[in-house]
Amino acid sequence: MRYIIPILFASGFFFACQPSHEKETSALSFQQKYPKFSDYSLEYKTTTPPDDMQICLFANPLTAKVLIYVRQTDKVYNTPFSPEMFSIIAHEGGRAHATEIIPADSTHPELSYIVPFDVVHDRWFYKKTGLPGDLSLSYSLEIENLDQVLNFEIDKEHYRQYQKNDGLTKLTTLYNTYVDTAAQKSYQLSNGLSGFLHADDTEISSAGINLSLQAYQLSDSLKLSVKIVNHSNYELLIQPDVFILKSGSMLLQPVTSRTGMIQLRKGDRFIQDFIYFPEQEIAQFALLKEGIQVLADVNPTNLLIENLQFRRTESPPQGD
The missing domain is CATH 2.60.40 (Immunoglobulin-like)
Structure with a gap:
């Protein structure tokens, strides 16, 4: 996996080992x-x-x-x-x-x-x-x-x-996903899908379709790692170039070489890292819902009822 690491300046190089009766390497x-x-x-x-x-x-x-x-x-x-x-x-x-x-x-x-x-x-x-x-x-x-x-x-x-x-922890802004579970369940049922829904900080399981989403901002880059596994009986349509982020009035286009529609049948998976370049640190953003669609009927419909929300979260305290 590609790391997004800023160019930082380390302290001067020093070399020391455990005590030894042999001459130590300098x-x-x-x-x-x-x-x-x-x-x-x-x-x-x-x-x-x-x-x-x-x-x-x-x-x-x-x-x-x-x-x-x-x-x-x-x-x-x-x-x-x-x-x-x-x-x-x-x-x-x-x-x-x-x-x-x-x-x-x-x-x-x-x-x-x-x-x-x-x-x-x-x-x-x-x-x-x-x-x-x-x-x-x-x-x-x-x-x-x-x-x-x-x-x-x-x-x-x-x-x-x-x-x-x-330290990476201090320099990194982390995000959790937020889903209106009541609205999403109702939406799934109204579109002929299963009403099963589970959502936590980075994972969503919706009607047999599992999404794993890791998002963080480090320096001037925001990275969204996406993994989608289709366990449902329906076909999914994924559009990587529509994985657009919205923060206020700002739209962030992903840096990706993959365009067009990707089809996921039962058992198929989609894995990709998306890179964005916001002008500043952002506290929250939304992933446009049109990037993931499901064929539950003749016409495709969005898997999610609304744009998927991401909000900044805090890292756990570090020990001394």
């Missing part, structure tokens, strides 16, 4: 040797390092990705490491396995390597936006060959500065 040498990872400027420390490894954990404040740098100091394990042998757990998120293992030294690839992860740091924020959320205050790292869990924490003042300057 910030400058790591940055020069591995420029691909020079944006991983946030440092997490552990007080319980393994005796035979130097392990550092760093995070990129711009993308919310994390990685570990591993250097074996006293011995080489007989079993080669593989991505599934590394897993990391975020304090407010979930568990993620490594995406790959990158040898850090081509001469002795078994001695040192970089292990990146794609972590969901905040499950609530991910459900609302599809974005990973703010980096966590702490992480737990598990390595299959070790019999211990390594806990990493970031300095709280550094973390507060990160949230203030680069």
Whole structure:
């Protein structure tokens, strides 16, 4: 999924690992040797390092990705490491396995390597936006060959500065959907559809047609992620170029290459991200109802009785 991330400025790069009797890799040498990872400027420390490894954990404040740098100091394990042998757990998120293992030294690839992860740091924020959320205050790292869990924490003042300057949660405006359920049920029945209706913050199930709608504004872009699954016995007609947003007197056209009518029969699904560029942050908007129609009779009719309303909502408070 395409992320909409503003161009932000991270703090200066610094590199530090757990205490080690071996000479530690310096910030400058790591940055020069591995420029691909020079944006991983946030440092997490552990007080319980393994005796035979130097392990550092760093995070990129711009993308919310994390990685570990591993250097074996006293011995080489007989079993080669593989991505599934590394897993990391975020304090407010979930568990993620490594995406790959990158040898850090081509001469002795078994001695040192970089292990990146794609972590969901905040499950609530991910459900609302599809974005990973703010980096966590702490992480737990598990390595299959070790019999211990390594806990990493970031300095709280550094973390507060990160949230203030680069945190996605603060920079993102979230929206919930709002449906007049009584009017919508009556409308469905009057058009020969089932009266079943369920609606929550981001999902609507109307007469066997399921809609999932995630909306958020980040910087100058507003993104609407749409997923429609047709479980009904009726055919749906989807018009992507009619997924127009209305806010007051302003109409926002979607940036999309898909035009014309898309037909969804029973069991079919439609998934697409729509991007809009409002001139300012908007508190509420409506999705025009004409973009989704159902063939319950000879002539198509709009699935929804009225334009679908979206209103700004607040993120849950973040812990210190």
